[in-house]
Amino acid sequence: MSANIIKTWRQMPTSERREAIAGYLFISPWLIGFLLFTVGPMLFSLYISFTRWNIVGDPKWVGLANYERIFTADKDFRQALLVTFSYAAIYLPLSTIVGLAMAMALHLKLKGVGVFRTMLYLPYVVPSIAATLVWVWVLNGRFGLVNTVLAWVGIEGPNWFGNPRTALYGIVMIGLWGVGGSAVIYLAGLQNIPEHLYEAALVDGATEWQKFRFITIPMLSPTIFYLLIMGLIGVFQTFTSSFVATGGGPLKATFFYMLYIYNKAWESLRMGYASALAWVLFAIILAFTVVVFRSSALWVHYEAERD
Amino acid sequence: MFNFSKINGRSLFTTVRGYTILILFAIVFLIPFYWMFATALKGDDQLFQIPPAWLPNPAVWDNFAQVFREVPFGKFLINSTVLVIWNVFGQVLSCTLVAYSFARLRFPGRNILFFVLLATLMIPRQVTLVPQFILFAKLGWVNTYLPLILPAFGGSPFLIFLMRQYMMTIPLDLDAAATIDGANRLQILRHIIAPISMPAIVLVAVFTFTDVWNDFMGPLIYLNDPDKFTVTLGLSFFQGAKETSWDLLMAGALMAMIPPMILFFIAQKRLLGGLAAAGIKG
DSSP states (O other): OHHHHOOOGGGSOHHHHHHHHHHHHHHHHHHHHHIIIIIHHHHHHHHHTTEEEESEEEEEEOTTHHHHHHHHTOHHHHHHHHHHHHHHHHHHHHHHHHHHHHHHHHTSOOTTHHHHHHHHHGGGGSOHHHHHHHHHHHTOTTTOHHHHHHHHTTOOOOOGGGSTTTHHHHHHHHHHHTTHHHHHHHHHHHHTSOHHHHHHHHHTTOOHHHHIIIIIHHHHHHHHHHHHHHHHHHHHTOOHHHHHHTTTOSTTTTOOHHHHHHIIIIISOOHHHHHHHHHHHHHHHHHHHHHHHHHHHHHOOOOGGGO | OOOGGGSTTHHHHHHHHHHHHHHHHHHHHHHHHHHHHHHHTOOHHHHTOSSOOSSOSSOOTHHHHHHHHHSOHHHHHHHHHHHHHHHHHHHHHHHHHHHHHHHHOOOTTHHHHHHHHHHHTTSOHHHHHHHHHHHHHHTTOTTSSHHHHGGGGGOOHHHHHHHHHHHHTSOTHHHHHHHHTTOOHHHHIIIIIHHHTHHHHHHHHHHHHHHHHHOOHHHHHHOOOGGGOOHHHHHHHHHHHOTTOHHHHHHHHHHHHHHHHHHHHHHHHHHHHHHHHHHHHO
16 A cells, blocks of 8 residues: 555656645644644753753753763652652552443443433543642541541541642542543443343353453453553643642652652753653653553454454 | 342342442532532631531622632633633644645655654653743743644644544545535635534534643743633632632632533533544544
8 A cells, every 4th residue: 555655756647746735735734833842842852951951041061960860869750750650550540440330330221321421521521720629628637528428437537638648649539530531431442342242141141240351351451451551641741630739748748740840840940950851751651651552462352353 | 050130120120230330429429519519608617617517508609709809710711711712713723624634635655744643642741841831931922822822723633633533434525526616625625524524623622622721731831920820820829829718719610610511511422422432543
């Protein structure tokens, strides 16, 4: 197929040439935007990551000094990485389980299930800052909803965002509130599983669990895979909830990587160092994505026709 | 082997179980909304009761008006609306043009360029955030809306991808017939492809609306002047100033989430279907 696309400009008949010119013209908004707002800034960012620069004056070339400091001396970097990874380790499995459970509930053939779908999706469209404010209040140690409910069963709830041991779980809850966004995608995946597979399983006397384990999970694995990748990228960009709820505290317990970049660039105006941090993060995300992609051969099941 | 299907009343059991699970989910996910609403209607004296009251008594509806008196919330609403309109306009225009080209025109390098477009989906925002800020700062555009509007005119890769997938499903014969009638490509796009692609265009508009309305980091980085703040930035500004006025904060948060919610209710069928399609194809 690609062989006949490679045709030199001169060999093209006029009509094809005109179509090609139109084609380039039509994509030019994206192409210009891509060069101006993505490629240009990325190259520039790579350059200034080797400099010291507070945005006024000229960048001062420091070679690998920023990177060296990040990997050898920077305690904040390690803390930010630790927080972000801990969050990923708690949030990603939970959002997969809760999102899948929600999708399966929404997949039941019951009257009025569409109303539930709407209700459960609703928190996902709430602006992150509003969601964060709601949860800061809901998780308030003394006047919050969660601790009020916990008090009914005799548990004294913690001061969630004021306690370094629980603050991260507060952020996890803010994230999980929007899990309806993943649930509708899982739901679409569930709806695409052919009914006859379950019917066949029923004939074979399979239990509910066996149907779930040997039909639902394999058939849904491409969706799980997709949401895992998107979730991974999203986790590393977590910013608003920690910025607003805790400012990274207490004791840097919610000091997310993105917050660190923000502090370096916009609080201390260290553009070079912030850029180096961003590139290190990019490399980490890339490495993780590659690992997930590689591992997908082991657990993601694609239908034969897609191979 | 124990088999549920042999039990009479199995369907009753699964129905009851199903609704129980759904209702539990709904309670857990909707109660924060109720809590927010109840708090927004509480007076100062009711805010810090232990245990907190479930029903505000009396309900202080004036809290919503008070938000407008404490901060220029009306201005924030207008600012957010202006940004949303420009962004929707830019995204719809660019995404339609670019997606049309990728979906229906042939030109050398098209597949490579489309692959590049898809690859940019993987570039995390933080890598371009700092240098983009420097670019706009050097242009003297900090504290203006330009940095928050212009990039929309480049089209978002994700939305271009969505629209291209949609346009791929329209038969090419339509273009050919229109060409024979003497229509040029812009006319074909405007009078044939765009009207057919309306569902995708609506999807792009809705996504852009929510993204821009909900964006916090962009305004935080680029806007300094409280008069230019968006609703989201205004809320955080409000929170910084009024840490203990949770009644007003909740009233503000509630008002901030109403526009995207209304939009969601109007467009939900299309939105959920489109999201699902994007999920599967991704």
